[in-house]
Amino acid sequence: MSVLDKSKMASFKQKMRSLMYNRLPILKWAPNYGTNKLVSDAVAGITVGLTAMPQALAYATLAGLEPQYGLYSAFVGCFVYIIFGSVKEITIGPTALMALMTYQQIEGRNVDYAILLCFLSGVVQLLMAFLNLGVLVDFISIPVTVGFTSATSVIIATTQLKGLLGLKISSSGFTDTIRKVVRHLDETRWHDLSLGLTCIIVLLLFRKIKDIKLTPSDKKPTKNQKILSRVLWLTSISRNAIVVIACSILAYNLKNSSNGCPFVLTGTVRGGFPSVAPPPFSTELNNKTIPFTEMVTDLGTSIVLVPIIAVLGNVAIAKAFATGKTVDATQELFTLSLCNIIGSFVSSMPITGSFSRSAVNHASGVQTPMGGLFTGIMVILALSFLTPYFSYIPKASLSAVIICAVIFMIEYEVVKPMWRSSRKDLVPTFATFVLCLAIGVEIGILIGVGINIIFLLYPSARPTIHVEKKTIVDSGIEYILVTPGNSLYFPAIEFIKSSVVKAGLSSSHLPVVVDCRFILGVDFTAAKGISSMITEFMLRNQPLYFINPKEEVIAVFKGAVMEDFQYFKSVDDLQQHLSDQKEKAKTIFSEETKLLPTGQSEEPASVTTTDLREIKCVNGCGNFVQHSSSSC
């Protein structure tokens, strides 16, 4: 083995090693894992578990599924993320957004659709990871995200009005829910409403108490103050669990009272570990077998949208916590796809990173992704032992949990800086928001992205064009300078062409100079358009020059057979050339006047062009002419 081979081998090994570390981040932290970290992770994991359980039950109901499906969705992601996850704070599981998007797909159908959607989301994410399609996520801008999350928060809060008021109605979408809630307002169950409102107030208060300053900032806290502040913090963090447990105990005790329990309860939650089975590739609905292809057709665009929205959310959380470090989006995509694919084998609905639980995880001082182990075990223990008690959870308390989670996702405060900074961006924001509410979240986000892409394409189609008359100071020679403010691609070429022609016609005795400084790329259509423009100027005997073209631009023009593309590398070269031209023109002009006393001697422009062609031949650069003091 030669030295070269050895070094190649070493470099290959190095690459494989780095790839392995990137794809299995556990290898990075596991070797240094010790008891201290384990304790921190256990505390954080258990705290997250206290939030995860009520949220799981609530989001399953939000998705239109039986509550246990929320728990089925809540543990796989925790375990998978330990091995593949690259951001220690992230907790994967059911979220309000995924639940809402799932609900829109399984409405009037059955749970099999939710599980298949979970599986297909994973597959699409895997495909995206392999095809490097993470770039798709970049096409969802902040305005669209803001409009979308705000709208979904409003929709989710609205759907929870039913639970809060104790109404037993079914509805779909924002407008339908509002309409039905108003119509059934007289059926409000006052016990549920009182309980729900109390829960909301308690949750909002508990959310704030962790910020209470017990010690003046200039003094050191005493031991008691330290303990109290720790207790307040823990109460604040576990507020969801505390409220739900308290309400359940209340409901359990009232059940045995004379009037029975006055609240609408969650009802039976099926216990036990879910059956491990492949996702359903066909299903029975209304006594009819629906094959895979029809299920896929029914799910429609959500097969692509759900995984993209999931990745978007997950990467956003990853970025929020990875202060300073770059987020490996491909790895997150890959991990998320595994979570969904494996999840679908234990009847999970589509899952992604949860912002609220990741924040709890962070606040609880998690050290490594190992925290997920404890959250996952808690969920499994709950499935094994706690489900009989879950049935006593009042629905109003779960609604309160959801409402308090989503109202802080309505991002009204971003409107002001957006107005100050880039007003145009308010259009996709409000379009997305309104359409998500009025029609549906999927249509809303698609149209929002569409509007955003149109904004993006607009400068390609109608670039700014700056036209000015320039005068060379020394010689007094005038010319028209046209500067297109963008690259030259097919949608812009007709526009640029007609602008340059117009500039030329307005002063047909002056040469026209196109400044290519902002033209970073050209395509074939544009090259052909420029070619026909050059022909037009030649027919009119008006000189047309290009200055500052990039090498790539010259190459494209050259390829599209432009023998008459006359360019200069700098404005100095151009001015030098124009001065030379004027001198020559004078000579030829006087000679021609002598030779042809009755000729077209009143058209110096024509003389200039003839003269230019002459120079071309003299230059001897072949067909393609470059005027430059340094070349040829």
Next chain:
Amino acid sequence: MSVLDKSKMASFKQKMRSLMYNRLPILKWAPNYGTNKLVSDAVAGITVGLTAMPQALAYATLAGLEPQYGLYSAFVGCFVYIIFGSVKEITIGPTALMALMTYQQIEGRNVDYAILLCFLSGVVQLLMAFLNLGVLVDFISIPVTVGFTSATSVIIATTQLKGLLGLKISSSGFTDTIRKVVRHLDETRWHDLSLGLTCIIVLLLFRKIKDIKLTPSDKKPTKNQKILSRVLWLTSISRNAIVVIACSILAYNLKNSSNGCPFVLTGTVRGGFPSVAPPPFSTELNNKTIPFTEMVTDLGTSIVLVPIIAVLGNVAIAKAFATGKTVDATQELFTLSLCNIIGSFVSSMPITGSFSRSAVNHASGVQTPMGGLFTGIMVILALSFLTPYFSYIPKASLSAVIICAVIFMIEYEVVKPMWRSSRKDLVPTFATFVLCLAIGVEIGILIGVGINIIFLLYPSARPTIHVEKKTIVDSGIEYILVTPGNSLYFPAIEFIKSSVVKAGLSSSHLPVVVDCRFILGVDFTAAKGISSMITEFMLRNQPLYFINPKEEVIAVFKGAVMEDFQYFKSVDDLQQHLSDQKEKAKTIFSEETKLLPTGQSEEPASVTTTDLREIKCVNGCGNFVQHSSSSC
């Protein structure tokens, strides 16, 4: 009335006058119209008529309609264009492309769909004209157009194989036609094939004879030579009519022979002027009434695609003939919409400008759009008197006419310059071509445009980024210069951010300078991204500057609350600042070393940043800092 009001009034009158002239181009040429022009227009109009009639019959058959519908479609456009048309050569009527696109819509349905499509195309074109959506046409590039027209030519030529071979089969699409023709090859009717091939050969020969040079180029032509050359030219121009008439006479004579006519004939062509009636807003199909909404659903995307393709074709022809003048695309759109809307009242199928007939018009020396009057009258006369004779036209001869018209539309010769100029453009070309053949022309063009738009968006998402280490000659100060090669919009921001951060991390002791010279626009998402990048650099105590930002860019950054956006108007200002910094750092560094002998004195970078903040306050520009020798 004050002077100001008068001048306003005059300016308003001027504007209205100019608008009227633009919208009614007949006002421009009618006042100067005389006998000379009338004679020229009459000759040209009649010559065009000789081409229009056989083409109309052939294209109606191609669209799957009875032949008279071709004639119904061939006269309205001629009359409308006289008043509203802005390019004298253009002749509006049925074309091979419109016929093919109509066929794909009415296959298995009835003629009402074709007429409704004509009406709706007109309405969509009117909408496009009012909403200024002519820009949509700009999004169809040369590569897509080439792929599309070449594919349609191949498809049309293929469908004509049936007529040429005398096969009586029905088929749809390219692959289906090829398969069925091959399967029924043994049913070939040799008489038809011979006649068809003869017609093709004659048509191709006649096409060439107008180029025969009777006179050596250095001699003046004699009178006889002039007449002969004129006869040859007329024969060449009217070749379609000559071939069709000759074949019909042959068929008519053979009909009375013992074996009857050996050719498949066109059959009855219903004569007389079509009934004038509103387009059908519902129809009877298979004994079922189909309402308007269902017809529209059936027509699908063609309602948008057919009018756009029609405009594209028409504007392309207009540009080809309007040498030097700018084409008023809105006016052409408006005229075309009137042609289609009015046409639909006399049972027309969708129509647009015909390249071949416009070329004949041009070659025949047409002077004004009045030529259309004669073509239109000829078609109406034909409907009134000639239809009994049209039934003797052999189908093979019409197939030959179509084949000879479309084979020259296969643009293989564009591939070579495209390869030389911009290879990437071959992707949409071939994708469009293959998909049009394999799936259908509408899907083909949509995917072609989609690929093209992805190419267009790519630089917005993944711009070039140039990173280099710069050293200031005088002071030896080093810095990292990062130059993004595109505007800063949402799809690119994450990419640019991570590139700049990476550049910063690679030499974390040097300041990073972002050159904004190519950044012509910024949106809110990008501003927020830059903001978080600035925070990251501050956390790392690494200075980050921006140079050459445009005013618009600064405004957007300012709006998104960027107190720490530090920029310089030129590279000189930056270098001056860096030198000043170095001096100050030295002083502070030595002072700090004195004060804190055990402090973090080994991190000059941190000192620089602290120092920068200090300067900000000293500058007194408020929250938003601009370092410039001239400002503050």
